[in-house]
Structure formats: C-alpha cells, structure tokens
Amino acid sequence: MGQVSLRGIRKSYGTVDVIKGVDLEVQDGEFMVFVGPSGCGKSTTLRMIAGLESITAGELWIDGDRANQMRPSDRGTAMVFQSYALYPHMTVAENMGFALRMAGVAKPERARQVGRAAEILRITELLARFPRELSGGQRQRVAIGRAIVRKPRVFLFDEPLSNLDASLRVDMRIELTRLHAELGATMIYVTHDQVEAMTMGDRIALFHQGRIAQLGAPLELYNRPATEFVASFLGAPRINLIDRPGAAAPAAHQALWQRLASAAGGSVQRLGVRPEHLQVLPSGEGVPATIVLAEHLGDCSILHVRVDGIGSLLNVKVASTGARGSSGEAIGLAVEGGAVLAFDAQQGRVA
Amino acid sequence: MRLRSRFRLTPAWTPYVLILPFLLLFLVFNLFPLLFSLFLAFHSWEPTSGLTAMQFVGFDNFGFALGDEWFWKSLRNTLWMALASGVPQHLVAIPLACFVHSALRRGRDWVVGAFFLPYITSTVAIAILFSALFSTDYGLINLGLQGLRHLPLIGAAFPAEPVDWMGRPEYIKPAISLVVFWRYLGFNMVLYLAALQTIPGDLYEAARLDGAGPLRQFWFITLPSLKPMIFFAVTLSVIGGLQLFEEPFILTGGRGGSDQAGMSTAIYLYRMAFDFNDFGAASAMSWLLFFLVAALTALTNRAFRARGPAS
Numbered sequence: 001m002g003q004v005s006l007r008g009i010r011k012s013y014g015t016v017d018v019i020k021g022v023d024l025e026v027q028d029g030e031f032m033v034f035v036g037p038s039g040c041g042k043s044t045t046l047r048m049i050a051g052l053e054s055i056t057a058g059e060l061w062i063d064g065d066r067a068n069q070m071r072p073s074d075r076g077t078a079m080v081f082q083s084y085a086l087y088p089h090m091t092v093a094e095n096m097g098f099a100l101r102m103a104g105v106a107k108p109e110r111a112r113q114v115g116r117a118a119e120i121l122r123i124t125e126l127l128a129r130f131p132r133e134l135s136g137g138q139r140q141r142v143a144i145g146r147a148i149v150r151k152p153r154v155f156l157f158d159e160p161l162s163n164l165d166a167s168l169r170v171d172m173r174i175e176l177t178r179l180h181a182e183l184g185a186t187m188i189y190v191t192h193d194q195v196e197a198m199t200m201g202d203r204i205a206l207f208h209q210g211r212i213a214q215l216g217a218p219l220e221l222y223n224r225p226a227t228e229f230v231a232s233f234l235g236a237p238r239i240n241l242i243d244r245p246g247a248a249a250p251a252a253h254q255a256l257w258q259r260l261a262s263a264a265g266g267s268v269q270r271l272g273v274r275p276e277h278l279q280v281l282p283s284g285e286g287v288p289a290t291i292v293l294a295e296h297l298g299d300c301s302i303l304h305v306r307v308d309g310i311g312s313l314l315n316v317k318v319a320s321t322g323a324r325g326s327s328g329e330a331i332g333l334a335v336e337g338g339a340v341l342a343f344d345a346q347q348g349r350v351a
Numbered sequence: 352m353r354l355r356s357r358f359r360l361t362p363a364w365t366p367y368v369l370i371l372p373f374l375l376l377f378l379v380f381n382l383f384p385l386l387f388s389l390f391l392a393f394h395s396w397e398p399t400s401g402l403t404a405m406q407f408v409g410f411d412n413f414g415f416a417l418g419d420e421w422f423w424k425s426l427r428n429t430l431w432m433a434l435a436s437g438v439p440q441h442l443v444a445i446p447l448a449c450f451v452h453s454a455l456r457r458g459r460d461w462v463v464g465a466f467f468l469p470y471i472t473s474t475v476a477i478a479i480l481f482s483a484l485f486s487t488d489y490g491l492i493n494l495g496l497q498g499l500r501h502l503p504l505i506g507a508a509f510p511a512e513p514v515d516w517m518g519r520p521e522y523i524k525p526a527i528s529l530v531v532f533w534r535y536l537g538f539n540m541v542l543y544l545a546a547l548q549t550i551p552g553d554l555y556e557a558a559r560l561d562g563a564g565p566l567r568q569f570w571f572i573t574l575p576s577l578k579p580m581i582f583f584a585v586t587l588s589v590i591g592g593l594q595l596f597e598e599p600f601i602l603t604g605g606r607g608g609s610d611q612a613g614m615s616t617a618i619y620l621y622r623m624a625f626d627f628n629d630f631g632a633a634s635a636m637s638w639l640l641f642f643l644v645a646a647l648t649a650l651t652n653r654a655f656r657a658r659g660p661a662s
C-alpha cells in the first residue's frame with residue numbers, strides 16, 4: 001500500500017501563497033515525478049507530504065488516513081534529501097539504523113535489516129565507514145539505504161541526483177528505476193532534469209507557479225501539452241514558438257506560418273514546432289533562413305537559425321550526417337507534417 | 352634614485368619586517384620571562400641583592416614546593432574552584448545556547464550581548480560589584496536569602512543568620528566560584544551559539560523523519576555536533592581555571608581570604624615571589640602548575656578524541 005491523495009492543498013508563508021491548490025492522486029506503486037522551473041513549489045509540496053512543512057489548507061490522505069496532523073515518522077514516508085543529510089558522527093550502519101533505533105528495535109534485528117538494505121544497494125563493505133569517508137555517489141546510496149530500512153510505503157526524493165556528476169547520475173537513475181521495480185513502493189521524485197522526468201516517471205506532474213500545469217504520462221505531456229508553458233518546459237532544445245504574422249510581416253515569416261498552419265483555425269495565435277521536426281534544405285528551397293550558430297554534438301547538431309521577421313532564433317535538431325552547417329550559411333527550412341502544436345491567445349493548446 | 356631604491360623593501364623581506372613588532376614584543380614579554388623563570392627555578396635568588404646574588408641550587412626549589420603544605424592547599428583550592436565554576440559553565444551554557452538559538456529571533460543580539468558583558472568588564476568593577484552583593488549586612492544576596500526564609504515549607508532550608516560570604520572559610524570558595532561562573536558563562540554561550548549555527552538544518556529534519564523528538568534530537572544530533580566546540584571550550588576552562596588569579600585575588604584583598612580558603616595556586620606563587628621574595632620557589636611552582644595544566648589538557652584531549660578515524 002502506498003496511496004497518496006492531495007486535495008486542494010495550499011501553502012502560504014504569511015501573505016505569500018506558495019502552493020495555490022494542488023489536487024493529485026498518486027497510485028499505489030506509482031513512480032510520480034514532480035518537475036517544474038525553480039521556485040514553483042515542488043519541494044514545498046514534497047515536504048508537506050513528508051510532514052516537514054505544515055499544510056495551510058486542504059487535505060492530505062495517505063492510504064485512507066488523513067495525514068495533515070500526523071507526525072512525520074508516522075506517515076509511512078521516507079525522504080531522501082538533495083544534500084543527503086547523513087549524520088556525520090555516525091557510521092553508515094548507524095545512519096541507516098537510526099530510525100529503527102528510535103522506534104526501539106533491538107540491536108540484532110537492526111543489524112539484520114540494515115544488512116539487508118545494504119545488500120540491495122551493494123554497500124555492505126561501507127557499513128563501518130563514516131560519511132566523510134564516502135564519495136558523493138556512495139553517500140547518495142547510503143541516504144537511499146536509510147530510507148529503505150524504514151520500509152516506507154512512500155519514498156520521497158528531492159532532487160537526489162543533482163549533486164552527482166553526469167555519468168554517475170545516469171547510473172543512479174537506472175539503479176533507482178531498478179529499485180522501484182524491486183521494492184514496488186510508491187515513489188515521488190522531484191527533479192529539474194528533463195531526462196530523469198521523461199525516463200523514470202510513470203506519470204509527470206508539471207508544476208507552474210504553485211499549481212499543477214499538467215499531469216500525465218511523460219510522452220503525453222511531450223506530445224500533447226495542455227499549454228504553451230508545458231510545451232516549452234519539456235524538450236531540449238526548447239520548442240520553437242512562432243507568432244501569427246501581421247499583414248506587414250516579412251515574406252519569410254509569412255511563408256513559414258503558411259507551411260505550419262495548414263491545420264490551424266482562426267483562433268490560433270501561435271504555433272509550436274519541436275526542433276527535431278524542422279528539416280534543413282539547400283538554400284533556395286523551403287523557407288529562407290540563416291544559420292547563426294551551429295553546435296555539433298557528435299550524434300546530432302543543434303542549429304540556431306534566424307528567419308526574417310521572427311524575433312527569437314529557431315532551434316533545429318538534425319542528425320550529424322545531415323547538413324554540416326556553419327554560422328552565416330544560408331539554408332532553407334521545411335517542416336515535417338503533423339507535428340505542429342497550435343495555441344490560442346490564452347496560451348492553451350487548440351490543435 | 353639609486354640610493355632610494357637601495358632602501359626599498361623587497362618583497363622577500365616585507366613579511367619579516369611586518370612581523371617584527373610582534374616578534375620583539377613576544378621576545379621581551381613572553382619568551383624571555385618564560386626562559387628566565389625556567390632558569391630561576393633552579394636558582395635561589397633574592398632580587399634585592401642584585402643579579403649577582405643568584406646561586407644554582409639544582410632541584411631544591413622543586414623539592415621545597417612539593418613539601419610545602421600551602422602549595423598543596425593552593426592546588427586543592429584551585430581544583431575545587433575550577434571544577435565548581437567550570438563544570439556548571441558548560442552544563443548551563445549549552446542548553447542556554449540551544450534555547451537562544453532556537454527560540455529567540457528578535458532581541459537575540461541583545462540577550463547574547465547581556466550574557467557576554469561580564470566577560471569584557473574589568474575584574475575590578477566586578478569585584479566591587481560582588482563585594483557589595485556578598486556584603487554580610489547589606490548585600491542583596493543575603494537579603495534575598497532572608498526573604499526566601501519566609502517561604503512556607505522550604506523556608507527552613509535557608510540560613511537564619513546573614514551569611515558572612517567573604518569572611519568564613521567555608522563560603523569563600525563557593526562565592527568566588529559563583530563569580531567566575533557568572534563571568535565566563537556568556538563567553539561559553541557565544542562559543543556554543545557559533546557552533547550551533549554551523550549544524551545543517553536538514554540533519555534535524557532527517558532526525559524528525561526518523562522519529563526523534565526534541566530531546567533525542569538534542570542528544571543524537573546537537574551534542575555530537577557540538578563535540579569539537581565542547582572540547583575547545585572545556586580546554587579553555589581547564590587552562591583558565593587552573594590559572595585562576597584575578598577574581599580571588601581581588602575578592603580576598605590579595606591575600607587568599609581567611610584560612611587561605613580562596614588562595615589559588617597562582618595567588619600563592621605570586622605572593623611567594625613578591626611578598627616572600629622567593630623568586631626561585633615561585634618559578635618552580637609556576638612550572639609545576641604548568642605541568643599540571645599540560646597534563647589535564649592532554650587528558651581532556653583524550654576524553655574528547657573523535658570516534659573513528661581522525662578527520
């Protein structure tokens with residue numbers, strides 16, 4: 001069991017509303033990811049679930065029990081901090097067994113449970129060490145181990161991998177996914193990282209200014225974003241947004257809009273097209289454009305392209321074998337069919 | 352031009368020139384007395400007879416000191432007062448610092464300042480203040496005790512007569528210890544407050560999630576985190592307590608009080624030198640005191656040695 005319900009949850013600090021009404025049903029065993037820009041309230045929401053912050057209004061239910069006033073240790077949740085928050089003066093084993101010790105579990109039983117969690121995480125040989133003798137990745141494992149030992153129904157992670165280097169992050173990402181499958185517990189995972197959000201979650205809750213902007217499976221959010229904000233938050237490089245051209249707009253802008261807007265109705269104010277759905281043609285074909293900057297990443301290239309009349313540069317993602325591209329080069333742009341998102345004046349998606 | 356540049360400070364010399372004033376003062380007022388007292392400890396010398404009157408006497412001065420009843424008494428006095436003023440300093444300063452750290456936001460600097468004030472106040476002013484407080488007939492402390500005597504039930508536990516704090520041998524040490532305790536409490540509190548501010552808040556959050564209440568958070572998080580600072584502060588207390596001089600010196604009029612009850616070792620060796628004119632014995636005693644301080648500091652160090660590998 002590990003079902004979490006947030007019903008109209010709000011949080012204010014004094015007169016500042018930080019969380020402005022969040023409704024969310026996290027299913028038992030689900031891997032739920034919270035993403036969103038900095039300061040949108042992901043951590044605050046997570047900490048309210050953990051019991052580290054009081055809930056200003058609304059109800060929190062965990063497995064059918066109202067948890068608003070429950071003590072943090074009684075909620076059946078365990079949290080892994082971004083900073084690890086390991087007790088520096090305790091060994092790894094003591095760190096992991098601390099909650100059991102507080103619960104009055106006898107020493108042999110503690111050792112057994114800590115040993116089991118250590119096996120799962122493959123840190124048995126670290127048990128006698130102190131946190132300062134561990135690498136960042138090892139500390140992270142211990143922090144996760146400390147959570148596992150408590151046998152929580154719900155794991156709460158607040159950007160647990162953000163202090164690790166890139167390759168370790170990939171390893172730990174896979175490890176956490178494996179752990180989720182192995183333990184079958186509910187996990188709520190806060191991250192900044194697009195890749196983590198897209199690959200790890202069963203569902204994503206995308207936060208924006210204290211509300212959930214959209215909730216759904218990763219690909220659903222990517223392919224059918226509810227708003228312009230969701231569309232531009234997910235995906236790297238960012239989606240290209242093209243305004244409806246005025247009557248006096250340059251020809252290139254008009255031409256691009258014409259190619260994109262085949263499906264668009266009259267209410268459409270803006271069109272979005274993802275960088276991978278733009279194609280590069282030789283100069284003279286398609287919509288005329290100029291490369292301002294080309295980033296060659298090996299497996300692909302990101303071209304930053306100027307189209308006459310469009311304020312911001314367009315991002316184009318092409319396979320490396322395609323147009324080599326160098327800055328200043330004139331090219332033509334084409335659009336893959338059926339991949340265009342249309343937004344109305346209220347920034348909602350209409351097509 | 353050429354002449355000028357010859358006197359210019361080169362970068363290689365600059366640090367030495369800059370440190371010279373300190374070095375000179377240190378040599379004259381620290382290192383020289385230190386070595387001279389070591390030298391004196393092995394000589395007999397009456398300073399009034401001039402420098403030529405020194406005579407090498409080997410370990411005689413040490414033998415004399417170790418056989419001197421008053422020297423031992425002064426050591427017992429010193430240890431008594433060091434413990435009675437030192438232990439409560441920390442037992443009170445730690446909880447007090449925790450309280451100020453967690454409960455006070457506004458007005459905190461004022462409270463800390465008030466506790467710190469005695470530490471920077473001149474000992475003479477403090478002695479005058481406490482002489483008035485301890486006064487037998489008019490002192491506030493006796494007035495308070497007399498007032499408490501009128502309480503029902505527990506009133507009988509308080510003395511019927513005004514207490515002659517500085518006159519009766521059995522009260523002198525507690526009175527001096529109280530002053531020393533009061534004087535250094537704020538200093539220790541500031542030390543602990545500084546240490547408390549370096550403990551990461553998320554440790555407490557993790558402990559809360561692990562089911563530790565406020566008391567167990569104090570025991571399992573705060574105390575272990577304070578350990579290095581406790582070591583530092585206790586070491587300062589050990590050193591300061593064993594060198595106890597100013598407070599008993601002024602409160603007892605420089606003589607140690609009746610029955611020498613308030614005579615610390617530092618007072619005794621001061622009197623040995625300047626009242627009894629025996630600089631050799633005084634030097635020997637000061638070195639014996641130094642060895643005691645060093646030994647107790649080493650013991651403190653051992654008691655607080657970090658668990659596990661050295662950090």
Ligand SMILES: Nc1ncnc2c1ncn2[C@@H]1O[C@H](COP(=O)(O)OP(=O)(O)OP(=O)(O)O)[C@@H](O)[C@H]1O
Nearest residue numbers: 013016018036037038039040041042043044045192
């Ligand atoms: N104690 C506090 N008092 C006032 N405002 C606060 C407090 N804690 C957080 N906030 C505000 O609440 C908002 C949400 O903060 P929160 O930490 O939840 O953001 P976040 O989504 O986790 O951001 P990040 O991705 O940077 O961690 C922020 O605008 C922040 O300024």
Ligand SMILES: [Mg+2]
Nearest residue numbers: 042043044158
């Ligand atoms: Mg955060």
